[in-house]
Structures are given as structure tokens and as C-alpha cells.
Amino acid sequence: MSKQIIELAIQGYQEQLNNTKAVVQKTENKIPADKKITFPETAYNLPLYFAFTGKKIHSISDAQNLIDEIEKKNSNIISADIDLTETLDLGIDTIILQELQLAVESSAGEQINFIPDNVLRSLGVQLVSGDISGIAVIIGAARDEETAVEIIRTLQEKNILSVLAADYEGKTMFEQLSNQNVEMTLDTYIVHLGNKTESVVLGLNWAIRAALTYGGLEGGQKEKCLKYCSDRIPAFALVLGGVDAKKVATAVGAIAMGFPIICNFEVPEISVKDDHGFEQKLLTFELNSNKLVEKCLEVRNIKVKVTEVPIPVRYSSAFEGERVRKEDVALEFGGKYSKAFEFVEMKNLDEVENGKIEVIGKKINEVEESSALPLGIVVYVAGRKMQKDFEPILEIRFHNFLNQATGIMHIGHRSFVWLRISKEAKKAGFKIKHLGTILQTKFLDEFHSIIDKVEIHIYTELEMINKFMPTAEKLYHERDQRMGAMTDESVDVFYSCTLCQSFAPNHVCIITPERLGLCGAYNWLDGKAAFQISPTGPNQPVEKGEVVNAEIGEWEGVNEFVYKASNNTLERFSAYSLIKYPMTSCGCFECIIAILPGTGGFMIVDRTFLEMTPCGMTFSTLAGVVGGGQQTPGFLGIGLNYIVSKKFVSAEGGLKRLVWMPSYVKERFREKLDKRADELVVPGLVDKIADETICSDLAGLIEFLAEKDHPALKMGELI
Amino acid sequence: MEFEKPLAEWKGQVQEIKLSDKVIIGGEQVFPNYSFDGKCSNKPAVAIEINDVFPENWPENLKEIWNTDTLKSPVERAKKAEKEFGADIIFFDMIGTHQDRENISANQAAENMNAILKAVDTPVIVRPDGNFEKQNKIFAKCCELAERQIIIGSAKEDNYRTITASALAGNHFIIAEAPIDVNIQKQLNILITQMNFPLERIIMDPMTGGLGYGFEYTYSVMERIRLQTFMDDPFMIPPMVCCVGQETWKIKEIKIEDEKYGSKPERGINWETTTAIGLILSGANIVVVRHPESVIKIKNFIDSIYQKSDCLQQGI
């Protein structure tokens, strides 16, 4: 902490001490000795003092004693030779003295704008429930009245409660706003606390009562109360104009409660590292008054809930499947008409300007009806918990987010995008920029736990797109490489999924980089992101722990997890075996593997295949055998993509044992299957695998396998 | 060789909650009737449902037994439910607060609630109706103005914050309601406790379907929840409440005129009673019913299983 601030804080504390002393002395003869010293309409007496010590002030002599106690405690503090903790303590003493002073004044009949308990409650519920997104303690006055209004309006828009306190060179924000006829009530989220610096404490002792009321804390639990304020009360102080010693000491008190200070003039910055290792600013500044509020939100990490997407057409998941037909098109991008791509990239927090949406190139009104433009949508995101790995997960959501707007049709992803805007949407006022608005709002809303900032650039100029697209292509490719190169050995944690426990109570999917969930909808990265987004949800990290058996994919950590998560029913679990402790199957599997006695192998049937299979059962009959969350050796529900994984039933020999599958699945995966066959040194394997065009019965199958010399025949029976 | 009774080992236990001096629920380590494995503890409580407005769509025979005049006065209903019909708990379902019905204001709702709190000595469950915005206003008012501790419902996955904050400030109990779903139920419990609300003040409503109308699904979901409790899942310990009456008295079998279904009033009572008994067996700690006759039958059943299986003795 800068020496200058420490010196000012000490000086401010001294001034406050003298002030409070003077007030108490002056009042002593005015109020009877047995008169209770307290704020009106509260059960907490002097809330800050009560929260920190568990004690109450009963009389004027108690007040005197408290002053003496504080004075004695700090009698040695004369030099600037104190550290951060000691300075913060001094800040706390300062605000306690301020509170005491105001309580004495209030008891002597002076008008003090103390926030009574009942108001605390109605505001508190809104605060805890998130309807109020933050509290701004505004100290001082804005440069001029217009700026004051501008600041307060921005705060109101973000559902932030403003409490106004103290003056700056005789001017107050309260006055400035009154002159501009701004309505100041609880309903407009503006509360005036007073013109003295001391009145700031009325905001602080409101916050501390929230900790006592909603944190289930008791008086005297000082550390816990402070932590509650710091963790859960999204308050910050906005200091306008400048400071004197007393304001500095007060601000230090606020910092001690975990409330950062943002000034509109230059100050030496102070920051600490938070629990996640992120830099947490305690004192900072922003000179541009247009960016002041945004800065406050960023520093305090306040995210404003926006659920309505502000665009001129209706927006709802109900419109997702809607198409825009050729004759209704006002403007389209991509498809076979032009170049188009979409791209998400993660950046550092300070590299992204939240809320910025920029369109470079032609606008919707500058082109003829029914024409096409090239399109590039580049979204930069930043967040304390954002990870590079989440980029594709965000990118894949473009489709779902954009499609929900009426009159917008979106197909494809990455550099295969096709987007249409209907004539009707154009008539309603839909602009290209609104594509950005949709993405901006939805990303911040649905991914608020990982994304703090979103900046969007939309290009409709071929030149820019040609410049950008190669970079995007390169990064898509790198991403695929990275994901493709990930192996189960390369990570320490897998992810669980227990979403299906609602109908298969003991089922747990263990999702590894090389084996996706059996419904095909969740891969390892999805699991990882889902856990970040919803830490209490059904996707939890699973520490692998010690290897029990590498071949079948059995780990101690996974066994323990599965045992608990399956309600103590499954003791052992293997990731790669069809026979030994196979994964359970809930019922959502994309396809089923079933052993075929007499062939040494197994077949695969997917859920769209309705005919008979060589095991004598159709998919639906088989599903009845496999499902329900039991381990059924010899049968396994899997996600389709698992077929081409290196870990595909690798404990039993994998692909070499695959003897039958529906022809369209074979064709769909042809290329990748061939590649896997080469890796297994069985070239031509795919053609040795039968399908429904060859046979649907076991006898026919065995004949075919013999004819083709399928390797499974020589590998011995599976069971 | 001597036969040794195999004993299952259960580590977990349902949270015991004292709603009043007389009404204590939860505390069990096993399902009812499983006293050989562990402690059954407190008997389930039977609650009677009353409303803030006249219940138009109740079947006539149900209205008759309550008497139409009584039904018009929430306070009279509450008194009758407690004194005559033997309710352990009053379930005050404020259907009249719905914005599309009488649209009773939050202040009025709180006043109505206080009238009930004064009229009876039993614990009272309070539940407003309406869209989330409306409900939230009522949660805040009722929790603030309640003249004694209440049980307020219902917190849901997408609307739990205001109710939790309000109940925290007012020191009330909360009902956490999930749509027949173990995962959501657990997540909701966690979310509520993450707001610093003590798990010991939560009661779960796993949602109920009447017998033949989704009852089986509820039954197994509740069984799942309870097994998780007994297997020591720390977030699944709250007791459970089931709103049986609302689900059974609306089904068509109770309303149709058909000789072969037997007498109409009896049908309703039997349907309500059997559903409630099923739910008690799968772990319900409070069942909410409408017919006084059902109260008697259900209480008889509870007494019989809690005596025969010497649950209580075993437990002590």
C-alpha cells in the first residue's frame, strides 16, 4: 500500500477520533446518562460495532469508553510504518467511530438518514435474490450535473442501488440530481444518506446487517461478517471529485469490508490476489466518465442479468426450427451464395471491451432485396474462469442462439455457415448488428459463470473476410488436432454424468477424452465446461487416481466415484471392456454392442435401425436387455463416435472383433474406420464386417466371416 | 446352525424437524416397516389443505362434508380442520393470489395468513399461487409479516432466490419443490444451502401424482431420494411433504357417475387414502389431504404400522 495512502488514513483516523470525541463531549450534558444510545428502528443497536464485537452500546458512558478503548489501542500508531492489515484495522476503527458519532447524534435528536431494519429487509431480499445486482456507495459529487445524471442513469439501467453520501468541495451528488429533477426513492434505487463524510457509514452498517440477517451470522463473528460482505454483497464505492484524509480513512474501512474503491481521478492502485489467483483490485480509477460504471462492474465482478434480448423481432426457443424460404429472403450470407464463417476466440480480460458490437462493411439497407453478402462473425470472450478449451463449445451455440429469433435462419457452423434474414425481420428493423446483440446477450446470460466480457466484430466486406478466414481455419484445425490428440492418459480427471439417474437411478456415465457419453451428446470437454458453468450440476470431475488395470481401463479414483454415484451398487468399473465390469447403460445409448456367440466377435446396432439383427433381437428388444443402469457383461450401450476411438472396447481387441453393423453406419464412418484398421494392422477389415445387405442371421454371418477370413473367428470366444 | 438375521447397514438419517411442540417429523434411518434395519422414529404427520378463496371445483360431496359456509371463510376452515378433523398441520394453499384469479395482493395475502396463524395452534404451511413475480412479492411479505414461524413454499429450480432470502431473514422453513426428479431435487437443495440457508430448515416436495396418474413414478423417485438419504448423501436429508388431496380429487374416476365404481364419496376417500399410504411407505413425512375421513383412515394406518412393527420401541 502506498505510503501516501497510509499517511492519509492515519491522519483521517485521527481527525475522526477527535470529531467523535467532540460530538460525545458536546452531547454528554445534553442527554440524560441513562438514555439509550442507538439508531432508530433497528434490533442491532450500532450494527457495525455489534457485528464486530457482539457488544452493544447502552449509554453515553459506554460511548466514552469505546472511544477510550480505540484511542488506547491505536496510541502507538504514529508513523506510516504500518502494513496493509494494520491499515485496514485502522479503517475499521474509523468507521466504528463514525457510526458511534452518528448514533450519539441521532440519540440527541439530530436527523440522521439511518436505514431502518424494515427497509433493510425489503432491499435485502432483492439484493440476496439478485434483483438488485449491486450497490454503489457514491462519495462526493460529479463534475457537473449532466454527468451526475448520466452516472446515475447507467447505474439504474444495471439495477444497481445507489447510496449517496458526502460532498466534494461543497457540492453533493444529491443536490446535483435534485436540480436535474431526478426522482430519488427506494423504487428508483437511489438512497440519500447525508452530506457529511460520516454518512458513508450508514451504507456500510446496512451492508453488515445484511450479513447478520441473511448470512445466519451472529454479533461478534467479525471475520465471518467481513467475509460475507466481501463474498456476497456486491457493493463498491465510487469516489467522485477528490479525497481528503477523512475520506481516505473511511474508504480504507470500506476496503476492509471487501468493497473496492473506484475513483474518477488518479490514485495509486492497490490490488491483491483472490482465491483463484486472479488479481482483485481494491483501489483503482477511471478517468473517462462514460466508462466509469462499466469499470465498477468489472472490478466488483458484477454481472447484470439480462434475459430479454433487445432486438426488434421476437425471440424464443419456440422459433428455433423455423425456416426462411427463398422468396422471403431480404438478405443472406454463406451457403452457396458467398463466403461466411463464425469464430470464437478467448482473450485476456483487458483485451476485450464488453458490449462492443462493430459491423464493418455493407449494412442491410445498403444492399438490394434478396441479395447475398459475405459474412464473418468474430466473437472475443474473456472471463476469469474462461478456458481456451471452451471455445468450440461456445461456437457451437451460435446456431441455437441465432435461430431463436423470428425471421432468422441459421445452418451449419465454422466456415460452413448459411444465414438468412427474412423480409419481415428487415421490415421490423432487424439490422446485421442485431446478430451481435443476440450473441452478446445470450453468451453473457447462459455462460455467465465463465464469461465476463464479450466483444463482437461482424464483417460483410470480402476483403476483411479474406484476411480473417485463414486465421480462423488455422485455429479450427489446431483445435481439432488438440482434441484429437487428447488421450485418456493425458488427463488426470474424467467427468461424470448422472443426468439419466432420474430414470435409471444407478447409472453413471464416465466420460473420458476417448470415450464420450453413451447418448452421444456429451464429450469430455462438454463435461468440463458444464462443471464450470454449473458446479453443483450432474457433471462432476472424477479424479482417476491409481491405475488398477490399464488394459481394461480401471482406476481406483473412478471406482470410488462410481460406487458413491451409483448409490453404492457398482463396486468396479472399466472404461474399455465389454466383459469385465462394463459401464452401465441407462437407455439413451446411440447404439448397442452385443456379443455374438460362435463368431468370437460382437455386433453394433444403432437406434435408427429397425430391422432384425444377427443376435436374434431388434434394437428395441435389445435395449430392454441392456438398459436400466445395470452392468450387463457382453452388452454395452455406447455413443456412435466411440466406434472410431482407439479405446473402443480395446480390452477385448476392439475393432478386430466387430463382425456386423448397419451399412449406413459403416459408410458414415468408412474413412475413419479404414484408418483405425490400418493402425491395427488389419487392412481391409471394414469389408470383412457384415451388414444387413449381407445377412441378418447368425448362420449367414458365420459363413460370411469364414469366407472373408475375419480376424475375430481366430480370437476365441469372448465369454 | 443358528440363523443370523442379515442387517443392512444404513449410515444416513432423515433430518428431524420440530415444527411445534406436538409436531416433530423426520429422524428415521429406514423406510416405515423396516424397523428390523434401523430406527423409524417420528410418525408421519397428516396435514389438511385449506384455501384463501372458495374452492369452486371441489366435488360436491367434498364441499358438503366441509359445509359450504365454512368453506367460504378460510379462518373457519382452518379451525374446523384443526379442532374437528384432527389436522396435525394446516396447509394454507393461497390459490386466490394468482393473477388470473382473484389476484389477491401480497399485503392482503400476508393478512390472510396471519388470520390463520392466529386461529390455529398447529404449524402452518403457506403457499402462494401465481407467476414468479407475483409469488416473489408474496414470499417477501409473508415471511416478513408472519406472526410466528411458518413453512413457506415453494422454492423451485428457476425461482428459489427470493423465497430463500425472505425465509432466511424471517427464520422460517422452506419447501423445496422439484418436478419428480432426483437430480433437480438435489441440485435445488444445494442451491438453497449455498445461499447460507440451513439444510435443517428445508422440507422437500418431490411432487405427486394421484394413484394411476403418475403415482408410480413419484413413488420410485421418492424411494430413490430416501435411499440416497440412508446411504448418507448429505444433501438429501430433508423430510418430504406430499400434496395428495390436490392430485386425487381432480381425477375423472372420482367425478364420473358410474354404478360399478361404487359410491362416489367413498371413491374419493379411498383414492386419497391409498395414494397417501403409498407415499408414506416411500418416505413421505407429511401428507396433505382434503377429506376428514381420509385423515382418520391414514392416521389409523400410521398407528397400525408404527405399533405392529414396534418401530418406536426399536428406535428408542
Ligand code: SF4
Ligand atoms: S447418457 Fe448422456 S445424458 Fe445420460 S448420463 Fe450418460 S452422458 Fe449423461
